[in-house]
Amino acid sequence: MQSDQLANKAARVHHLLREHYGEPQRRRSLDPLSELVLTILSQNTSDVNSGRAFDALRQRFPVWEDVMQADTQQVADAIRMGGLSQIKAPRIQAILRQLDVERGQLSLDFLNDMTVEQAREYLTALHGVGPKTAACVLLFSLNKPAFPVDTHVHRVGRRIGLFPLNATPEKASALLEELVPEASYYSFHVLLIWHGRRICKASAPRCEVCPVKAECNYYWELVEAEESLKS
Ligand code: SF4
Numbered sequence: 001m002q003s004d005q006l007a008n009k010a011a012r013v014h015h016l017l018r019e020h021y022g023e024p025q026r027r028r029s030l031d032p033l034s035e036l037v038l039t040i041l042s043q044n045t046s047d048v049n050s051g052r053a054f055d056a057l058r059q060r061f062p063v064w065e066d067v068m069q070a071d072t073q074q075v076a077d078a079i080r081m082g083g084l085s086q087i088k089a090p091r092i093q094a095i096l097r098q099l100d101v102e103r104g105q106l107s108l109d110f111l112n113d114m115t116v117e118q119a120r121e122y123l124t125a126l127h128g129v130g131p132k133t134a135a136c137v138l139l140f141s142l143n144k145p146a147f148p149v150d151t152h153v154h155r156v157g158r159r160i161g162l163f164p165l166n167a168t169p170e171k172a173s174a175l176l177e178e179l180v181p182e183a184s185y186y187s188f189h190v191l192l193i194w195h196g197r198r199i200c201k202a203s204a205p206r207c208e209v210c211p212v213k214a215e216c217n218y219y220w221e222l223v224e225a226e227e228s229l230k231s
Pocket of ligand 1: 159205211217219
């Protein structure tokens with residue numbers, strides 16, 4: 001499919017999802033360092049658990065200097081409800097120490113003055129920060145044009161045919177950034193996640209009630225397979 005046809009398809013899917021679920025409202029915006037820590041805490045767990053872990057961390061250590069200097073086990077204990085605390089605690093502390101050494105302050109506010117590519121490069125050079133985590137910080141906190149691709153966006157986008165089946169999440173993110181208008185990144189990203197959680201589930205997509213089935217490659221392949229079985 002040509003890129004303008006794909007862009008039109010993406011726009012139609014976005015429209016249908018918005019009609020079905022409503023327009024997502026932006027959640028409270030955090031400063032970029034807080035957003036980065038929250039996103040690290042969200043890896044491999046639910047938003048509810050990562051939000052609780054983040055709040056517990058801030059309550060136990062009100063300033064980032066305290067987190068950086070604390071015993072790692074104490075940090076792990078504070079974020080335990082977010083899961084993988086033995087990995088996430090040293091990862092967060094390492095980033096804080098790196099910022100302290102390189103910048104002399106525990107803040108990522110300087111990213112505001114960078115281009116999206118410079119900021120992305122800086123973030124992904126931090127240990128344990130991948131393209132999706134970086135894109136979350138860019139989009140949610142810095143309000144820069146980046147399209148995070150998590151497991152839901154990746155699965156739903158591949159099934160619908162917004163990008164090739166073999167596209168990695170990183171490649172899918174780059175393709176979506178080309179296809180979708182920047183002003184729609186946030187809304188479309190959130191709607192694809194909602195859709196992945198509620199209808200286009202990993203193990204059993206509920207195609208019969210899906211509002212975007214007319215646009216979905218996976219759905220039409222199912223229909224064709226059923227028809228060929230009948231004939
Ligand atoms: S038709 Fe099925 S596979 Fe396609 S987006 Fe909807 S639920 Fe997912």
